[in-house]
Amino acid sequence: MLHRLLSGDLPRSRVLAVLLILIVAGLFLVPFIFPGAKALDVAAKICIFIVLVASFDLLLGYTGIVSFAHTMFFGIGAYGVAIALTRLGPTWTAVAAGAGLALLVSLALSLVIGLFSLRVKAMFYAMITLAVATAFQTLASQLSDFTGGEDGLSIRVPELLTSAFPEVPRLFLGVALNGKIISYYLLAATTVVLFLVMLRIVNSPFGRVLQAIRENEFRAEALGYKTVIYRTASNVLSALFATLAGVLLALWLHYNGPDTSLSFEIMIDLLLMVVIGGMGTMYGSVVGATIFLLAQNYLQDLMKVASRGLSGVPVLRDLVHPDRWLLWLGVLFILSVYRFPAGIVGKLRMKAVVKP
Amino acid sequence: MNSTATSAPALEAIPKVKLDLLPMLLLPALALLAIPLTGSFSTWVTLTFAGLAMGMIIFIIASGLTLVFGLMDVLNFGHGVFITVGAFLAVTMLGLMPAWTESEHLWRNLAALVPALLVAMVVAGLVGLVFERVIIRPVYGQPLKQILITMGGMIVGEELIKVIWGPQAVPLPLPAAFRGSLLMGDAAVEKYRIIAVVLGLAVFAVLYWVLSRTKIGLLIRAGVHDREMVESLGYRIRRLFVGVFVAGSALAGLGGVMWGLYQQSVTPQIGGQVNVLLFIVIIIGGMGSIGGCFVGALLVGLVANYAGFMAPKVALFSNILLMVLVLLWRPQGLFPVGKR
Secondary structure (H helix, E strand, O other): OHHHHOOOOOOOOHHHHHHHHHHHHHHHHHHHHOOOHHHHHHHHHHHHHHHHHHHHHHHHOOOOOOOOOHHHHHHHHHHHHHHHHHHHOOOHHHHHHHHHHHHHHHHHHHHHHHHHHOOOOHHHHHHHHHHHHHHHHHHHHHOHHHHOHHHOEEOOOOHHHOOOOOOOOOEEOOEEOOHHHHHHHHHHHHHHHHHHHHHHHHOOHHHHHHHHHHHOHHHHHHOOOOHHHHHHHHHHHHHHHHHHHHHHHHHHHOEEOHHHHOOHHHHHHHHHHHHHHOOOOHHHHHHHHHHHHHHHHHHHHHHHHHHHHOOOOHHHHHHOOHHHHHHHHHHHHHHHHHHOOOHHHHHHHHHHHHOO | OOOOOOOOHHHHHOOOOOOOOHHHHHHHHHHHHHHHHHOOHHHHHHHHHHHHHHHHHHHHHHHHHHHHHHHHOOOOOOHHHHHHHHHHHHHHHHHHOHHHHOOOOHHHHHHHHHHHHHHHHHHHHHHHHHHHHHHHHHHOOOHHHHHHHHHHHHHHHHHHHHHHHOOOOEEOOOOHHHOOEEEEOOEEEEHHHHHHHHHHHHHHHHHHHHHHHOHHHHHHHHHHHOHHHHHHOOOOHHHHHHHHHHHHHHHHHHHHHHHHHHHOEEOOOHHHHHHHHHHHHHHHHOOOOHHHHHHHHHHHHHHHHHHHHHOHHHHHHHHHHHHHHHHHHOOOOOOOOOOO
16 A cells, blocks of 8 residues: 555665654644644645655656756746736635646746757756746746736635634644644645655656656667657656645745745755755655755754854854855755765665665 | 968868858947937947946856856856955955045056956956865766756855855945046946946957967867867866866956946845856857857847847846847857857
8 A cells, every 4th residue: 555655666764764754744743743833834835845846856856957947837836826816816716727827837838948948958958947937037026917026916815724714713632723724734635645646757667767868868769768758748747746836835825926936046945955855766855845944944043052152253153153054055965966966865775775 | 269271281271260250240230220229329329338348247257157168068057156256355355445446546546456356366266276176076077966066056155255245235336536427429438337348358359369379279279179189189178177267267256346346236146146147148159159258248238238228128038038039040159169
């Protein structure tokens, strides 16, 4: 059963299995063990980014394509739902319409970008997607009648997802089961489903071909696979999953703007999460997203303590300043690319193989 | 790049590469086209100078990037770090000499600016040396890792710059004698833009001279064209590459000072922000071509300024549009290089 659910791609490392169980259990029990809005918010972000990072890994880790336009599709999903809910009112039909339209737009865009530019070298693709993503971000902030410009759109979501629903929430283990909790669990459940679908994809024969292309494109072509088609398909799939992650983001935040879904900072965060977690391993996205978002939200508190402790030492004090948390993750990122390109997950799996 | 003609009769059979004039004609054509569109001649002069100045600065920054790519297929996403380092060094250096930068005498301003430029170049070059050694060397020939690792270098570099100079925007005022504008007829041209144009031309002239008239330049051009052939002739292309990388970083530092003065304020993100612009320029020009980089940078600068005046909304996308148009015409860029 479990074997089928995970598509035969088990963690293959006891430490990793324990880690994953801890993360999943933690995510599902957050409202009960860590009360408070911040913990729930971080947990929801982790869920959304697991989907987003996994979809990026499909492209970067499994197919070996570097794209900087991934947040564009994330943004399309978020804007699709946000715009639909603003125009059509807070109904589920609007959510479906927005998500559907967003998926269509992403499909068309990723197909066009893929067919036009996936024939070229990796570098060109990286540069072209960077340019397209920048243009898209400018476009989104310029069409202010439509997208709310720099301010973004605050949206009203279907009643079931609002914290005012129901008027008198039932208590369960001391936690009020209101719309916020309901939407969190819907989000977590969707994450699990989407993740398992992606795990299925990368472990299918199709996924094997993608990995073959990553390892040696020429040889894959020689074996008779039309690599352009496979690469484009991978591009489209990863764009669609990113769009769905965007839909989840807008529904959770009740808001979308250029900084929350389109900015280049998020693209960099994504890169960090994929690489630190482990490229080419779906579980890496779970580990990477969790570590990164925990660091983003809690490492600063830790560094504040360190910074205060070192307030007498001039340079070191600045290096551990709470705002410099990205510096340390950046260093970790570079070390990951050099020392363990398969990230934390790859490292753990390798250890499990070495001493059985 | 043209091969120099030889007079030896035996070699006369070698066909001489024809000078490709068409892309160069784009610049005057674009400028002429803009005269009726901008309305008045004086506005046109102002805009043209603004565009040329911007283009020259971008060229200074991008020249190293395109050569580095041409030589070793290394695309440095962290090139922006050198720009930022240069710009912040200018802030520090000029901040040390307030009496001279605020003086009305031109020579005193120059005495402050020239050391600032030199220091920025030297330090950016040194940073480039370290960057090459630590970040790029371990991942030669692995494009995917290269993109990731140079991106990582960019992140860490930017954060380290924040550690040294702080995260906030810092004003970088022009030295006193460079402020204001000159009147040419009834067209106002900012003095600093003229300086930028002159400096850009000087850099182009020096680069062109080095590349076309010296042994090193010959090797660089040959390496861009066919690296393996140069290696098999016994030249150590790695060493050449390190030199080009350091020189390119130094030029980016110089360009960073110019860019900072152009914007009159410096933020730690200043380098990352021009990255996209740089990529567009080197793609338009043809990856690895210094002449293409020059024409591409000027095209981008001119189009950005004309479009910014005529249709500000369109201006935000003018670079991308320009790139698409150029690539539709010549998919390899204006001046295709070597086997690429």
